[in-house]
Amino acid sequence: MTKRPRPHERHRDSGTARTLATLKVHPRVGDRRKGLLQAGAAIIPCALGAGGIVQVKREGDGGSPRGRFRLRGGSYRPDNLARPVTALPLRRTAPGDGWCDDVRDRRYNRPIALPAPGVSAERMWRDDGLYDVVIDLDHNRGPIRPGRGSAIFLHVARPGYTPTEGCVALKRADLLRLLRRLGPRTRIVIG
Template sequence: MAFADGRFEGEGLRLLCALGKGGVIAPAQKREGDGASPAGIWPVRRVYYRPDKGPAPETGLPVIALKPQDGWCDDSAEANYNRLVPLPCPYSHERMWRADAMYDLVAELGYNDDPVVPGKGSAIFLHVAREGYPPTEGCVALSAPDLREVLKWLGGASLVEIRA
């Protein structure tokens, strides 16, 4: 499966997607907060979903129900950088339980996680796109129905390619 130029292609699917506002760049150039999507082939680790917003997705990946106190650390000086963290926490983070629908369904890509390199970027997800598919902060975003369809195809050995 691959994402490029705002298109998702794979398993017979051709879908519209949004990519990072900073474009698609090589991982060697990727930095925290640059708004770019990292080019490369990434494993899909697990799926998070808001149980108050819909059922768990059909997928071969591990599925975790989000809680209101879930966050994602984006502070490169912290030991939990690029990891799910409980809130409140004293360092910089994203809320996973958001007021908008973007993180109602999220697949975590295995970017900068094995090992984690401080400052190389965090929270590279497949998530729900905003209306009109505006660029993301570095993630790949699809419509909620399209993301649910893609997740049906993904399992423990699945890879996603992001390319320019």
């Protein structure tokens, strides 16, 4: 006879708790650069883009794009933390990793190897800890449209939740706890 799992055991997956279907991000009243992320019953403070939440995202506008996005997986910096527990696919960040934000380049809004002479790209191996763990949101990914925004991530926030360039950023401890509840079917709704 097969033993039936207890209710608290039914939703376990590789050491992770039951994955959330949806995360919701709303701007804070009085400061559109800060937000609240709802994850189930939890409400988590977050930083948003300096331009707040925007309907039409443009490269360099500082806005966080309004919409519903998949979590494509991400990366973590192995010299600063152990692999986070999550059902999302994660890879180790390397010192030569970058993300192309050059609208003229065919690799726009994609990972890129650095150095890349003559190409504008964001360095993923950062000294400030913001990308110690980073999750790629499915913004402007299929098809990729040059100039519609690149490198929209869920990542670690600066102290005081100062604005991002368009990403959603959480305190490191909050992000690591949240990752335990995220999986390939989780969606994030910004707006």
